[in-house]
Amino acid sequence: MKRMNAETDTRTRILAVAREMFHGRSYADVGIQEICEAARVQKGSFYHFFPSKRDLALAVIDDMAGDWAHGFVAEAFDLNLPPMERLDYMIDAAYYWQKASADLEGRMRGCLFGNLALEMSTRDDVMRARLNAVFDKARDKFQATLDEAVRTGALAALNTEATASAMLAYLEGVILLAKTRNDPELIQVLGPAIKTLRIEMSH
Amino acid sequence: MKRMNAETDTRTRILAVAREMFHGRSYADVGIQEICEAARVQKGSFYHFFPSKRDLALAVIDDMAGDWAHGFVAEAFDLNLPPMERLDYMIDAAYYWQKASADLEGRMRGCLFGNLALEMSTRDDVMRARLNAVFDKARDKFQATLDEAVRTGALAALNTEATASAMLAYLEGVILLAKTRNDPELIQVLGPAIKTLRIEMSH
């Protein structure tokens, strides 16, 4: 690498702008030209860093998944809280995050991964697989939490893997509904019920 | 109307083709020309019936919402079954429906309304409102079922409106996750847990 200073690095700028735009609109609705303008970059530079729009999207997914893993998801789950309270913490975090963008831009953007998953799953298997991996990681976090809750006796024994998937599904569903209503408050109303979800162990 | 025979009516054909394409791919990914070719119709005819692509999408939403209301949703909820078992019936219906298209086309298409909601909610408020109305109707079905379950004593008193929303959210979330995994079986695994969802009455 020639440029080692990454602060306003071109690639980073493209990535940041693309993330915002994909999140707030959709993959298909955002053009490369538009991204370039917003990032104050020329087409030539863009295609120097990313072979195609699709590869940019893949990079955006990885980028945000990384931020997630080291950001508020890690916070929510690795906290010094009783396991079941961590779920409340993470619902809260989701709520405040969505509320912030709703207040700022007037509309809820929902979950980037969920948005992309529904838009792209039937069109691009590689992207689908990537999104799938992100969801798997999230499910693992839920499952670890549930395992701990069972271990400490806070929760009666259950199928933690399936229940973890169910919780992730519920979270995505709540965000979907809230986005459709354009009302982040729905997350606060419905969110806490995530703790009631149970899938028993199969015998 | 001049043409009263609606069987292979042009408008109907366009609507049917558009529904399939929007459902299996996405709004942005499907072009009008493509729709016209598949429906064996010329652009002129298309724009005779629909003022714009967006209006077509609106019509598709209404069309499918109608089919739903009189189709399997009505079946699932108006059945002569104990209320809580109706939920199982409707999970089953969702599973078989998704499995059918997965087997046929190799990929799960998910829920047309959920797909469109995430793609279009931030771009078109009218479409968002329309989708929202569809979800509201679905929630009402859930709520009526829950009310009945409470009335018959099958379920302890709870906030039926909020719980109904939660159930709808969960269903959409499960379908989202299953679509991302491209695995309809997930609906069968996670679906039944919909009955464990509970939001208590606020005091």
Place this chain on the structure above:
DNA sequence: TCGCCACTAGACCGACCGGTCTACTAATGG
């Protein structure tokens, strides 16, 4: 029978799409 009009046919439009290409700049390693 004639005129009206729902409907069809398809050429055409400007804008924009994702992507390519060549020319240039400038920092770096030898």
Place this chain on the structure above:
DNA sequence: CCATTAGTAGACCGGTCGGTCTAGTGGCGA
């Protein structure tokens, strides 16, 4: 100090987008 090369600039490409427009066509009511 020069050669190399990462990165920038932006004109350009064919194709497709949603949408328009004009010229029919054909069946039905008067």
